Amino acid sequence: MLQTVIIGAGVMGLSISRALSAHNRHIHIIDCSTPRMNASYAAGGMLGAQNEFFADTPLYRLAMTSRAMMPNTAQALAKETQINIELQTHGLIKVATTQEHIQAIEKQFAFLSQQDHAIYQLTPTQLRQRFPQCDLTSCAAFKIHDDGQINANLYTQALLQSAAKRSHITLHLDTEVMHITHTKTHYHIATSKGSFDADELVIAAGAWSGELLKQLNITLPTQPVKGDVKLIESDYTGLQETIFNMNGCYIVPKKPNRFLIGATSEIDNWSTHNNNANLRWLDTECLHMIPALRTHHIVKTWKGIRPITPDGIPIMGAIRPNLYISTGHYRNGILLSPIVGQLMAQLIEGDSYAAEQLQYFSPKPQ
Template sequence: MRVAVVGGGIIGLAIGRELLLHGVDVTVYDPSPEGTDGAWHVAAGMLAPGGESAFEFPYLEPLLEASNELWPTYAERLGNVGYDDAGTLSVALTADDLAEARREWAHQKLTVLTGSQARDLEPALSPRVRAGAFAATERQVDPRKVVAALRRELAGRIVHRHVSDLSGIEGRVVVAAGCGTAALTGLPIRPVKGQVLRLRGEPGLLKHVIDGAADGRHVYLVPRADGEIVVGATQEERSDRAITAGGVHDLLRAALDLVPGLAEHEITEWTVGHRPGTPDNAPIIGALDDRVIVAAGHHRNGVLLAPITARLVAGLVLTGSADPLLEAFSPGRFGCA
């Protein structure tokens, strides 16, 4: 069997790898030789099904949780991809931040910590932090390392070519082109802009991912073993690629309010990416017609959902039958066959 995967981001590559492992003759079409245009290049790599559920509908949670459970084995098989299972510490700085956070912590069934207890876990937190909650099952990976590992496994099967018309590709096609899926399929996938900063300092300032709110500004801080800390991310209904003073200000102010020690870190990178969003902010995974399968629109959850998306799409390609988990994510929910 021969299958073409259109899209060389983390979703397309994960699907290509899964098909290859099942003996499929797969070709991945990636328009960028550098391959840094996708949302994965900007993503922090938080594997946080609980934290992300606040932005989604309840039927997405089982898919998020199922993929999160796949990640330990998935990361081990890929090699060194920055996998870390230290957990996520959510924190709130002000009374208003805490009132909002409590609703999400209750949804996740997390135990609320005092500010002092939160600082016991992370001494670098500001003494102004009022409260926190610890999610022990949340993890992180480095998406750039994940994509590099997937590319190595698909060596010789990635073609750097822009696909503008699916009629030019013979046989079965999986479209996993992120925001570009809209032009190829007509599906309602829009770009959601996100600005992200990367800082660098001495390793060890933070031991856990910090997911916090400071005076109404939401920020996450994702520490890497080498001293890098990813600070993100804005969420803007825009398609431009401008780094804005307001976006950088909001991220840095919230980050420094929560962790004052970051003031001495060097800013090493600032980037913009576009999450592929859908009208209900849940992914589109399923058959568009007898020939074309779509796996796109993962919005904030592309890295987290890569393993389960790859497994479910491969099953659909090989058997022609969709797993019950995919019922809620069919293209048909937007009036597409």
């Protein structure tokens, strides 16, 4: 029986494990469960297949496919685990609130409206209604109908429970990978709780993936990006859509009467604590967009470490025989997880179509 080891129990590692065939394979998922740092639990949960893109690229097409898969994924997880991941489809408003971002938002609207004629620009009256403090000379926005959202924390929990229910999957949580070596026949993974010999090794450890690969003398261009996030509770009922500002601040309505406010981006920052200046920036930008949220109660603040590559393109595929990588998804890990889980599993199982679909994202070690 094949012994498959997946390092990383975030949405990528778990999605790959669920999609892999159980025939003649036992899967071990290893995760150190680092407190306050796991990107999957900290994510806003946006399904921004259109929000994030300005041109027709392989990543854009992959994102669109994955977004379409999420309703079925949510339904399957609810059936398996009885966890409702709170899929919402109220759409997303992309907004620029300063003159410096007007040109970029107009460029994005021009591209997206050619692809999707339901996308529309907000009129001056609609802008004033939605963003009452907006200066109409330096403000522009458009509405994307199909970019929804889920509860990322519940989604990750559901994936974890789904994996745990499968007899061919064993979870090894709170387990730190100490060292990885390669022999002629397998990969040897020494951990804080014992050792594993893997016929197939998948590294899906988010921002830590590059560090793990260095143990095999493989260098990939990945960097950590720290993001500060906060969750507030408010009586305000005038917002259902996600609001995403071109400056990076977003407001995601959550149940019940809660709003997830994110997220700052600090490259090469591994800090495990919130930065108070960053939290104040989130407050300022949030209230500039929706001043009605000024009266609120802070539920909690937290942070996550997201993996990014220099060109913003995720790295997914085979590096060496029986060694696979999936990382660099930055803000799109939740969105991309259904399709990436499927394609990576198919790639591991030798599917040529999956190899073709992932060719654009193939790792290129330095």
